[in-house]
Amino acid sequence: MSTVKMSTQHEIGLMDSSLALGKLEINSPGSLDISHSVTKKGKTVQDGPQTHLNGCVPLSHQVAGHKYGVDKVGILQHPDGTVLKQLQPPPRGPREMQFYSQVYAEDCSDPVLLELQQYLPKYFGAWSSPDTPAELYLKLEDVTRKFQKPCIMDVKIGQRSYDPFASQEKREQQIKKYPLMEEMGFLVLGMRIYKVNSDSYETHDQHYGRGLVKETIKDGLSKFFYNGNGLRKDAVSGGIQKVEKILRWFEGQRQLHFYASSLLFVYEGSPQEGGPKMAASSPPGETPLPKARVPNDSVVAEFNNNIHVTGPGENGLRLGPLGQSLSGMYALHRRGCGQGRHGDTPDDVRNARQDQLWKFITQNPLEQPNGNAVQARREEEDGERRGPDLGGDAEVRMIDFAHVFPSQTQDEGYIYGLKNLLSVLQQILSE
Ligand SMILES: Nc1ncnc2c1ncn2[C@@H]1O[C@H](COP(=O)(O)OP(=O)(O)OP(=O)(O)O)[C@@H](O)[C@H]1O
Numbered sequence: 001m002s003t004v005k006m007s008t009q010h011e012i013g014l015m016d017s018s019l020a021l022g023k024l025e026i027n028s029p030g031s032l033d034i035s036h037s038v039t040k041k042g043k044t045v046q047d048g049p050q051t052h053l054n055g056c057v058p059l060s061h062q063v064a065g066h067k068y069g070v071d072k073v074g075i076l077q078h079p080d081g082t083v084l085k086q087l088q089p090p091p092r093g094p095r096e097m098q099f100y101s102q103v104y105a106e107d108c109s110d111p112v113l114l115e116l117q118q119y120l121p122k123y124f125g126a127w128s129s130p131d132t133p134a135e136l137y138l139k140l141e142d143v144t145r146k147f148q149k150p151c152i153m154d155v156k157i158g159q160r161s162y163d164p165f166a167s168q169e170k171r172e173q174q175i176k177k178y179p180l181m182e183e184m185g186f187l188v189l190g191m192r193i194y195k196v197n198s199d200s201y202e203t204h205d206q207h208y209g210r211g212l213v214k215e216t217i218k219d220g221l222s223k224f225f226y227n228g229n230g231l232r233k234d235a236v237s238g239g240i241q242k243v244e245k246i247l248r249w250f251e252g253q254r255q256l257h258f259y260a261s262s263l264l265f266v267y268e269g270s271p272q273e274g275g276p277k278m279a280a281s282s283p284p285g286e287t288p289l290p291k292a293r294v295p296n297d298s299v300v301a302e303f304n305n306n307i308h309v310t311g312p313g314e315n316g317l318r319l320g321p322l323g324q325s326l327s328g329m330y331a332l333h334r335r336g337c338g339q340g341r342h343g344d345t346p347d348d349v350r351n352a353r354q355d356q357l358w359k360f361i362t363q364n365p366l367e368q369p370n371g372n373a374v375q376a377r378r379e380e381e382d383g384e385r386r387g388p389d390l391g392g393d394a395e396v397r398m399i400d401f402a403h404v405f406p407s408q409t410q411d412e413g414y415i416y417g418l419k420n421l422l423s424v425l426q427q428i429l430s431e
Pocket residue numbers: 059061062063064065066067075083085121140141142143144152154190262264399400401402
């Protein structure tokens with residue numbers, strides 16, 4: 001039996017005016033208590049049945065990547081429906097935060113980055129809980145949020161899933177995981193499909209994708225579009241149109257290279273048309289979630305199969321985007337963190353340099369304690385910028401930017417991957 005305990009929340013910065021959420025300690029057997037978790041051999045292990053997540057819960061519909069309760073860092077869902085991605089250890093986490101900050105910078109006037117915004121989840125700044133202010137999260141739009149029964153697939157794109165600064169050990173580790181990456185240019189990391197006939201989700205993890213070879217990739221990928229009754233050609237075609245737009249963006253830009261980055265595919269699995277859907281791009285807290293009263297007067301909001309219990313008072317610190325340019329960040333990266341976690345730089349030197357990089361990120365002035373106004377305006381602009389939605393209900397967004405680097409050439413590896421993925425999707429469509 002779960003108990004819900006409310007406590008007062010300390011708040012820093014402007015409050016999310018439309019959301020009055022409070023800190024909650026949800027105690028239920030089997031749930032996760034981050035503050036009491038311990039790390040053994042790089043894996044987080046629960047040491048008891050406590051939960052202490054400020055109302056945030058592990059993202060239940062996560063199909064790949066680092067997971068709470070399994071890895072040291074993971075992805076949470078905030079009660080307002082956004083996704084919180086915990087910053088990975090330097091240099092990866094700070095690099096991803098810097099990337100989002102730059103793409104979504106208030107004064108960004110670079111047309112390449114402005115166009116890129118529409119292919120990414122919206123970014124609502126860095127976030128941290130008052131309980132653990134040093135633990136930073138990226139606050140992101142949940143790309144699956146508008147769907148009732150989201151079918152989700154994560155596909156890593158590119159011919160190399162390690163960056164140019166990766167150590168030999170890291171390269172070998174990555175190549176060993178999927179030796180076909182160079183030839184295929186993409187790898188299915190995970191998927192979850194809603195089966196209409198059984199009203200349940202079928203899931204496949206990264207091992208499924210790693211088992212796919214040239215001869216089986218079409219059937220392997222098409223599994224994502226079978227709903228138990230037939231092939232969802234509308235979703236295939238919607239996905240193709242979205243990927244084509246991303247490809248055009250890549251063909252027109254020569255300033256960024258993406259390694260080990262993914263495309264997140266989402267389509268509606270629910271056969272019911274016209275059912276209640278949430279606005280896809282509402283700023284956090286501004287779209288009322290479906291609500292049900294529970295006896296203790298907290299509000300339970302349910303969507304995407306996640307249940308969130310919320311109460312009065314904002315539950316967390318929101319930090320605005322940082323204004324530093326990527327080049328400053330990369331200069332530090334080159335000096336300090338070029339070897340990554342598996343490099344051959346002595347540990348003490350690497351740690352000192354990573355500290356320097358970390359301080360650079362965390363100690364810089366926060367320009368916007370709360371990005372709400374900015375976000376609201378962005379939401380309005382967003383509709384105009386995205387233009388008519390030719391891809392139907394299917395969504396394809398780029399995620400995972402821990403290895404994005406400046407460049408002066410086209411990202412051939414990523415483009416190769418997109419083209420091959422498109423070719424396989426076309427084959428599925430013409431079945
Ligand atoms: N904005 C988002 N909206 C919805 N789901 C998301 C979002 N971002 C991430 N996810 C979910 O979390 C998963 C992992 O995301 P991501 O790749 O960013 O994490 P990661 O831990 O960096 O992964 P990796 O271990 O591959 O580096 C995705 O497969 C997806 O299921």
